[in-house]
Amino acid sequence: MSKKTLRIGRVISPIVTFGLVLSIWYFISYVVMNANRRSVALPAPHDVLRQGFFTWQHNRGIQPIVRAMLVTGRVAIVGLLIATILGLLIAIVMNFAKPLEWSLYPYAVIVQTLPILALVPIIKIWFGANLTSRTVACVLVAIFPIITNALFGLQSTDRSLHELFSLHKASKFTRLRKLEFPSALPAIFIGLRIAAGGSVIGAIVGDFFFRQGAIGIGRLIDNYQKEGRTTELFAAAIVSSLFGVAIFIGFGFLSKVAIRHWHDSATQVP
Amino acid sequence: MASDPNNVLSLEHITKTFPNGAPVISDVSLTVKRGEVVSIVGPSGCGKSTLLRIAARLEPQTTGACTVDTHGIGYVFQDPTLLPWRSVRANVALLAELQHLEGTMMQTRVDEAIALVGLQDHQDKYPRQLSGGMRMRVSLARSLVLRPQLFLFDEPFSALDEINRQRLNDELLRLFEHQQFGVLFVTHSVTEAVYLSSKIHVMSARPGVISRTIEIPFGYPREADLRFDSSFGQHALEVSHALRETES
Numbered sequence: 001m002s003k004k005t006l007r008i009g010r011v012i013s014p015i016v017t018f019g020l021v022l023s024i025w026y027f028i029s030y031v032v033m034n035a036n037r038r039s040v041a042l043p044a045p046h047d048v049l050r051q052g053f054f055t056w057q058h059n060r061g062i063q064p065i066v067r068a069m070l071v072t073g074r075v076a077i078v079g080l081l082i083a084t085i086l087g088l089l090i091a092i093v094m095n096f097a098k099p100l101e102w103s104l105y106p107y108a109v110i111v112q113t114l115p116i117l118a119l120v121p122i123i124k125i126w127f128g129a130n131l132t133s134r135t136v137a138c139v140l141v142a143i144f145p146i147i148t149n150a151l152f153g154l155q156s157t158d159r160s161l162h163e164l165f166s167l168h169k170a171s172k173f174t175r176l177r178k179l180e181f182p183s184a185l186p187a188i189f190i191g192l193r194i195a196a197g198g199s200v201i202g203a204i205v206g207d208f209f210f211r212q213g214a215i216g217i218g219r220l221i222d223n224y225q226k227e228g229r230t231t232e233l234f235a236a237a238i239v240s241s242l243f244g245v246a247i248f249i250g251f252g253f254l255s256k257v258a259i260r261h262w263h264d265s266a267t268q269v270p
Numbered sequence: 271m272a273s274d275p276n277n278v279l280s281l282e283h284i285t286k287t288f289p290n291g292a293p294v295i296s297d298v299s300l301t302v303k304r305g306e307v308v309s310i311v312g313p314s315g316c317g318k319s320t321l322l323r324i325a326a327r328l329e330p331q332t333t334g335a336c337t338v339d340t341h342g343i344g345y346v347f348q349d350p351t352l353l354p355w356r357s358v359r360a361n362v363a364l365l366a367e368l369q370h371l372e373g374t375m376m377q378t379r380v381d382e383a384i385a386l387v388g389l390q391d392h393q394d395k396y397p398r399q400l401s402g403g404m405r406m407r408v409s410l411a412r413s414l415v416l417r418p419q420l421f422l423f424d425e426p427f428s429a430l431d432e433i434n435r436q437r438l439n440d441e442l443l444r445l446f447e448h449q450q451f452g453v454l455f456v457t458h459s460v461t462e463a464v465y466l467s468s469k470i471h472v473m474s475a476r477p478g479v480i481s482r483t484i485e486i487p488f489g490y491p492r493e494a495d496l497r498f499d500s501s502f503g504q505h506a507l508e509v510s511h512a513l514r515e516t517e518s
C-alpha cells in the first residue's frame with residue numbers, strides 16, 4: 001500500500017466504525033424497541049443531539065453538563081498535577097538508594113491495590129465531603145502509574161552512560177538532571193497518560209460518592225439516571241469521555257513535542 | 271618504571287578477582303607514555319575491558335598499583351554512548367560541563383573539537399540522524415574537549431564497516447600526531463593494532479596475563495599505504511601467531 005492510501009485509511013477507518021455503530025444504535029432503538037422503551041433505555045442519536053447538546057437552558061441540555069464537566073475536569077487536572085509532582089518526587093527518592101526503594105515500594109503497591117471505594121469513607125472522614133476529598137481520590141488513583149513508570153525509566157538508564165558520568169565524577173544531582181531524568185522522559189510520559197485516564201475516572205467516582213458541593217459530571221449522571229433524563233444522560237456520558245480523549249491526546253502531543261528529536265515513539269502516531 | 275615522568279599511565283602487578291570467583295587478571299604490568307600508542311589484543315573474556323576499567327579507576331584492582339591522573343582521561347567505549355536527547359554540539363560539550371569548564375573557553379574548545387573530527391556541518395543534528403561513523407566521531411570529540419593526556423579505547427570501531435574503520439583509524443592517527451596524547455587501545459583487529467601502535471601486548475585468558483609484547487618499529491606520522499608494506503605484513507603475522515598461541 002502506498003503512503004497516501006495508508007493515510008486515507010487512517011482517516012476513513014474510524015469513520016466507518018463510527019457509521020457502523022450509529023447504524024446499530026438506530027437499528028436497536030427503532031426496530032428492537034418500541035417508543036416507550038426507546039425514550040428510557042436508548043434514545044435515538046438525533047434525540048441525544050437535540051435534547052442533550054442543542055438545548056441551551058440553565059438547567060437543561062448542554063449547559064449543566066458543561067458546568068459539571070468543568071468542575072470535574074478541574075478536580076482531575078489538579079489531582080493529576082499533584083500526583084505527577086508527588087509521584088516523580090517519590091520515584092526520584094526511590095531511585096536514590098535501594099533501601100529507600102525497598103522501604104517505599106510495597107506501600108505504593110498497597111495504595112494501588114486498595115479499592116478506591118474502600119478509601120472513600122476514610123477520605124470523607126479526614127477531609128470532609130468537598131473538592132479536597134475529590135482531589136485526594138484522584139491523586140490516589142493517578143499516582144501509582146506515575147511512580148512505577150518514572151522509577152522504571154530512571155532505572156533503565158544506559159549502564160555505559162552511567163560509567164561515563166562516574167568517570168567524570170558527576171554528583172548524584174548532576175546525574176539525575178543530565179542523565180537519568182531525560183532518559184526517563186519517554187517512560188514518564190507513558191505513566192502520565194495512564195495516570196491522566198485514571199485521574200478522570202477518579203474525579204468522576206469522587207463526585208459520585210461525595211455528594212456535596214459543586215455538582216460534577218459523576219453526580220449529574222447519577223441524577224439524570226434517577227430522573228429518567230436519558231438523552232441528557234447520554235450527552236453527559238459522551239462529554240465526559242470526550243474530556244478523557246482530549247486529555248489523552250493532549251499528553252500524547254506534549255510527549256511528542258518533548259522527545260520528538262530523539263525517541264522512536266515520537267515518530268509514530270499515538 | 272613508575273618514576274618515568276613521561277608516563278601517563280602505569281599499571282604495576284595488577285591482579286583482579288571478582289567477589290564471585292576465579293582471578294580474571296593476574297600480574298599485569300604496563301605503562302603508556304605521552305606520544306605512544308599501546309594496544310592490547312587477546313581472546314574474548316581475557317580481561318581487556320576490566321583492565322581498562324581499572325586504569326580509569328571505574329573498578330578497583332584487587333592487588334597492584336595504578337598510577338594515573340583521572341582528570342586527563344578520555345574513555346571511548348565500544349558504543350558511542352551519546353545522549354540521544356542532545357544535539358551533536360551539546361553532546362560534545364557534555365564532559366566539559368561535567369568538569370565545570372565554562373563560558374567562552376568551553377565554546378572555543380567545543381568548536382575546536384568538532385572541527386578536529388570534521389563535524390562542523392552536523393552540529394545541530396541529533397545522534398539518531400547520524401551514521402555509525404559520525405556517532406563515533408562525536409564520541410571522540412567529546413573527550414577531545416578535555417584535552418586528555420591519556421585516551422583509553424575499548425574496541426571503539428568494532429561496530430563499523432571496514433572502510434569506515436580505516437578512515438577513523440587514519441583520523442585517530444592525525445589527532446594523535448597533532449596532540450601527542452598517550453593511547454591504550456583494546457581491539458580484536460590485528461591490522462588495526464599494528465597500524466596504530468608503537469607497542470602491542472598480547473593477552474591470554476584464564477587468568478588474563480600479558481603473554482607477549484611486540485614492538486612496532488614504524489615511526490609517526492604513518493601513511494595509509496603502510497598497511498600494504500611487506501614489513502607491516504610481517505608484524506601482523508607475528509601478532510596473529512602470538513594470538514593463536516594464547517588459544518592453545
Ligand SMILES: Nc1ncnc2c1ncn2[C@@H]1O[C@H](COP(=O)(O)OP(=O)(O)OP(=O)(O)O)[C@@H](O)[C@H]1O
Pocket residue numbers: 288290294312313314315316317318319320321
Ligand atoms: N562485574 C563482574 N563480575 C564478575 N565477573 C566479571 C565482571 N565483569 C567481568 N567479569 C568477568 O571477567 C572476565 C573478563 O571480562 P572482560 O569484559 O574484561 O573481558 P574482555 O577481554 O573485555 O572480553 P571481550 O573481548 O569479549 O570484550 C569475563 O570472564 C567476565 O565474565
Ligand SMILES: [Mg+2]
Pocket residue numbers: 318319320424
Ligand atoms: Mg571487552
